Amino acid sequence: MTGNYGNQRNRKNVLTNRHHFEVEVFNTVLDMQISEFGNRFNEVSTTLIENMSGLNPCESFSKFDTSKIVTFSEMYPNDFSNSERGCLLGDLTVFYHTVKEDDKFKNLGGMTDLARAMVETGTHKTFPLVYRVLKLALVLPVATTTVERCFSKMKLIKTDLRNRMGEEYLNNALLCAVEKESFLKVKEEDVMARFQAFKNRRGNIF
Template sequence: MVRERQQTKVMEAIQDYELPSGQGLNQETSLKRASDTRWGSHYGTLVSLVNMFSSVIEVLEMIVDDGVSLDQRGEADILLNLLQSFDFVSSLFLMKEILRITNVLSHALQKKDLDIVSVMALVKACKQQLQAMRDNGWDAWLDKVSSFCGKHDIDIPDMNDIFVARGRSRRRVEKLTNLHHYRVDLFIDVIDKQLQELNNRFNETSTELLLCVACLSPDDSFSAFDIEKLVRLAKFYPKDFSDMKLTLLEDELKNYIFDMRLHNEFSTLKGINNLAQKLVETKRDRQYPLVYLLVKLALILPVATASVERAFSVMKIVKNPHRNRMGDQWLNDSLVVYIEKDVYDSISNDVVIRRFQNMRTRRGQL
């Protein structure tokens, strides 16, 4: 129903010359479903809700009048009242703006071929944008919210009046103005929490550690290589690198980088994992044992948790209440197949059948 209402509105706007028409413009759309693990999808959900707000309201009004049951009509009425409130619209636009700022960083952190240096630059950019929004973005944000409310006939409170929370008694409540509530308790407080989370996740120590790890990358003929930062990286692991080993590591790194840039087989590598494989293939892991130890430590460093998060989400799908007695080996095999869909989609059914048929002698031919 929402999709049909939105399509009707788009056609009317095109006929009234309010929207341009052309190839690829004004395509059919619907509310985007929010994912459990990818914050980028939440941004898409908020954007689609803003664009289709009037259609959503009309459909809810239709359900209130013509719902199939009393519970459905009651739920639609509650949603209708919530959506047509200044509180909801202000929260909607605030989260939409914050997720817009962090959207690029969110997608970058979920890539398997993670570029640490680029991600650190994105983290810094996100912090600066959020701080700028906190310091100077209040007026622009309030104008957007007020304009949206005026367009959809939503009451805009007087910022100098006393704020009253929905459904709460005015007694025994600290008297604060609407301006204080929306600017301090909502706008500034939410941005501060986001900044604090970014600072906790990417503090000075972890940022330095990640930048040091990036110096091991073989991309662009080891363009990010830096001996001082790699020695600094080794100092983060005092149990593996004593003072004597640190001195040996510095000398080993000088020979290592000269050797790497001398051979073309290393100049085309991408990523630390490919570097580790090539070092083992060419037996240079024995020639440069301390450098190889650094590479191994970098590989086991939990830089991104997106893949782990997806694995746990998949586990809830594979091992549900109907299959709660599944053994560990079966669960592990099922998870691998489900998570690595791209790999297994390239394997034909005939290959699987032949593999199963050849495992042992069977009475019938599949």
């Protein structure tokens, strides 16, 4: 009886620990990740990325979606006139049938390869509207990453203890934080020489 009771108790502890790690801990971490993704990628960014995926040339343009591409162009009203947007759908259809059977457009790894292939074959001149959409899609990740990086750095710099920080000081601090790679190339001697030249000092800081 004692042995059976001990086995049941150990089995209960195993189930309790398993429930703790697989349910409680896992669900908590999953909720945190979902919340973080929600904060990082808002609805507008998600819609942009989803529609941008219509330009994917992988697997012989099997994921090429003209409706998504047209919707993507509509999110840039200053880059396309109404007449250009009306012509875009027809250009995309002709472009799709033109490059699908072209050996130079096979085995492309992504939109960067597609843009490179269009320039090499001169297709960017034949389909300028399609190439314009492609350029906007290629610029989007860079712009989104830069903005997200700035907001992330701002949260680290402007804390509760620094909530009275002035705008000029905040801009300078953000510049140093965001462009850290560039500032690492600046020599300490150059910085000291600049501060030394600001005004006459009692001693040399070198």
